[in-house]
Amino acid sequence: MLSIIEQIKQGQLWDFHGGIHPPENKTISTQNTIQQAGVPSELILPLKQHIGGKGDILVTVGEHVLKGQPLTQGNIAMCVPIHAPTSGIVTAIEPRTVAHPSGLTDLCIVIESDNKDQWIEGRNPISDFSTQDPIDLIERIRQSGISGMGGAGFPTSRKLQSGIGKADILIINAAECEPYITADDRLMQDYAEEVVTGIKILQHILTPKLAVIGIEDNKPEAIKALNKVITDHDNIVIRVIPTKYPSGGSRQLVKILTGKEVPASGRSTDIGVIVQNVGTIFAVKRAICDAEPLIERVVTLTGNSLDIPGNFWVRLGTTVDHLMTLAGYKADKKHPRIIMGGSLMGFTLPHKQIPITKITNCIITPDRKELPLYNHEMACIRCSSCADACPAALLPQQLYWYAKSEEFDKCEEYHLSDCIECGACAYVCPSEIPLVQYYRQAKSEIYARKQDAQAADRAKVRFEEKNARMERDKAERENKFKLAAENRRKEMKTEVTSGSGNDAITAAIARVKAQKAAEESGVASPKPAVAAAIAHAKAKQAEAAKANTAEPDNSEMAKLREERKQQARERKANLAAENNNSEANSIGSEETVDTANKKDAVAAAIARAKARKATQAGKDNKSNETVTTTAVENDETTESADPKKAAVTAAIARAKARKAAQADKDSKSNETVTTTAVESDETTESEDPKKVAVAAAIARAKARKAAQAEKETESDQPVTETTVENDETSEPTDPKKAAVAAAIARAKARKAAQQIEKNKEE
Incomplete structure (x- = not known):
């Protein structure tokens, strides 16, 4: 039986479940080569343009920055920095509306261009990447701020690092299946050689057994351009796949090219396959060979409302308003719309001041006839068309009911997390139910609840650890005090037994014994001072006896007796004086x-x-x-x-x-x-x-x-x-x-x- 690699080389393909064939509308923007969109007067750069955490800000308001200068930094694998797309002054660091379906704001760095477009000094291009250590190349890719440019935004360095020694097959995703989008198609036509160079860099890092370029059959010009630069010894094969949406999905493309299923809760690297987008491959080449961080990308501007549709090199942070002016946007009089992304997975922007990010590949400006407006949602007729079209082989109808009724446990039971939000189910729904919106809402709620549960678990663990720590400290203190008391008792016992102890301790013990004996005999105990003096004297006598002295030292006792006699004499004299005074008074008056x-x-x-x-x-x-x-x-x-x-x-x-x-x-x-x-x-x-x-x-x-x-x-x-x-x-x-x-x-x-x-x- 032939291996998977041999079957791929022989041209064998597989198929995935479901899929649809919507109108492509790609020819609108593929007629011309990629053009430059220019440098706008103001650039808005969101700190988070990828999956993962935000980096730490390195600049301040009023600071002058150069092209390619890092604006943020991060020391973790899931954090990549952003760079200045041009030279200028940082005018603000504040929340701005970002490119997201929610239309919410996020922290952004605003740069006012100085129109010089001056590069930062100290760039270090690598002429021969084959002599470099793969780990160093991965770090260069990370520092260049490269993340997945196909739409997911997963940090490229993290994906490459996880695939070292595991990936037998490297797949380059050139399918670009969604209608209207032609950014990758045009990039392969105009920069085929650089794309292939990027593939070779990844081959050097991952050392796969085979590199496969998966491209749909509706891109004949790109296929020709790639075949011209690929040689037989490059270990790269091109596999043309049928046009079908969503064949450009990572899981679907792996299934088409290898016949393997990516695990529901895993990644493609778990089955020895790693997938990279064409735009990401090109950015890797620029970062390694040209020392250029990711500061621009190709964006498709299309739709019937544009006078000059096409593909443009757009600096990150450029606002949609600048691009619409560049392409001659004429808004529809009754229903003006600007969609970021494709016609199936894109979302309508709230206004034109939204910045372009690393994952933005298309801007669509349709009119009423081109993309009809959403009609009112009707009741589900249980036709099962959504289930037939679902490329993930899910049950969209059941997920819709559970998401609508907020039965999130059932949603997880029916594998809502496997939904790629391709929109195929909503496209074929005769009741025009926006199924993807329900799924996104349910996913967000499930994610929020999981975060709350994890926070509660962490708080519980911290609480239990705190209690355990307090119990340990308490036990240690008690043991310490107990040990100290035992040591003191042993020392006192030793001193009393040997007679070499402290006089104060001996006197205290004598006083306690005297008081106890007095209580038992019913005789009133002497005063504390007298008892202390007696005990002190006795202690000295005991010490003198131990030292074999001829006579004990009775000076303390003698002194005490003398004091008591003197007090008695004084009391007697006072009484006699009082009696004499009384006698004289009784006789004389x-x-x-x-x-x-x-x-x-x-x-x-x-x-x-x-x-x-x-x-x-x-x-x-x-x-x-x-x-x-x-x-x-x-x-x-x-x-x-x-x-x-x-x-x-x-x-x-x-x-x-x-x-x-x-x-x-x-x-x-x-x-x-x-x-x-x-x-x-x-x-x-x-x-x-x-x-x-x-x-x-x-x-x-x-x-x-x-x-x-x-x-x-x-x-x-x-x-x-x-x-x-x-x-x-x-x-x-x-x-x-x-x-x-x-x-x-x-x-x-x-x-x-x-x-x-x-x-x-x-």
């Missing part, structure tokens, strides 16, 4: 009046009333008198049965109360002593009011004796002296103690009175 003395008088009266009440309450007066006398003599513990002594004691108490009231009025110092005594004595409770009264009487007598009250009344003097003499046998005559005892007695009397009142209420 007897006429000072104070509210506390009044309370003492009241307490004495209460004591007398309680004594009388106690006497009346008992049925035996003698027993009561005995109790009273006994209380006076024995100080609350000894009982006596002598009623006379009880009477004498009561009289003495009354006299002493009066005297104490007068003496307390003259002393303010007694208030301090009394207050202190009352506060200290409030914790002691007396349950027997009789004993309280007797204690009050004894206290008053002692106070009277201590003050040496020698001016008593004559009636009371014998009794008082007798009482004092009796008291001297059991109590000392210290005046300080007597004052304190009197204050305590008064406090007890008040407390006993309060208790009696409470008992009455209950």
